[in-house]
Amino acid sequence: MSKINKRADKNKKIPKVPFWKTKKVLIALIPVVVFIAIYFLYIKKSSNEPEWVKEGEVTFVSKDTRQKLAKIDVEVAINPTERSQGLMFRSKMKEDNGMIFIFEGDDMQSFWMKNTLISLDILFIDSKGVINTIHRNTVPYSERSLPSKSKSQFVVEVNGGYCDRHGIKEGDLIEYKLDQR
Structure with a gap:
């Protein structure tokens, strides 16, 4: 390359893109990037979520009237691994x-x-099926201990507020039936 061409290259001005055009492009790209990030985080989260499988039924019975208060389909946690995973x-x-x-x-x-x-x-339910403790509307992620008031062989977890909506209280009973595993 000759000295003249080198000088010409040095003297060439690179056109500058106006700042407002660059800013608009960046602003337009931000929602796209955020959407993609949220989408992939949701896909990853939902793929790690255990699939719910019906393995039995629990019926709640009033201690006073012996009438059925409610009935739910349940998953069963019977071994240490299942019990530690829970919901x-x-x-x-x-x-x-x-x-x-x-x-x-x-x-x-x-x-x-x-x-x-x-x-x-x-x-928390004893071996006779009597509910001895209810912790209502527990706080998600809490590491606070939620103990039974007395000895229990069974524990049933339902959505927060379920007991209030169906009139289930301590002293009421449960009956359960397990599907074939």
């Missing part, structure tokens, strides 16, 4: 769904809401 990482649950935790015998039980995304009512 963690669920972003929603149908109104008449829940989970029953079955332990080998009556013992003091305690639950928490760590990694639980939805508010629950947690019911």
Whole structure:
């Protein structure tokens, strides 16, 4: 390249893009980038969410009238792995769904809401089917201990507020039926 061409290259002015045009492009791209990020985060989150599977039914019965108060379809947590997972990482649950935790015998039980995304009512039930403790409208993600008042063999988790909506109280009973596993 000759000296003349080198000088000509140095003297060429690179056209500047007006700032307002660049800013408009960036502003227009921000919602697109945010949408894509939210979309992929949602896809990732929902793919990690356990799928709900009906494995039985729980019926709540009034201690006073012996009338059925409500009936739910349940998932069953019967082994230590299932019990430790519980309803963690669920972003929603149908109104008449829940989970029953079955332990080998009556013992003091305690639950928490760590990694639980939805508010629950947690019911502790003895081996005779009597509800001895209800923790209502629990706080999602809380690591606060939620213990039973007395020994329990079963724990049932339902959506927060379910017990109030159906008149379920301590002293009422449950009956349960499990599907074939």
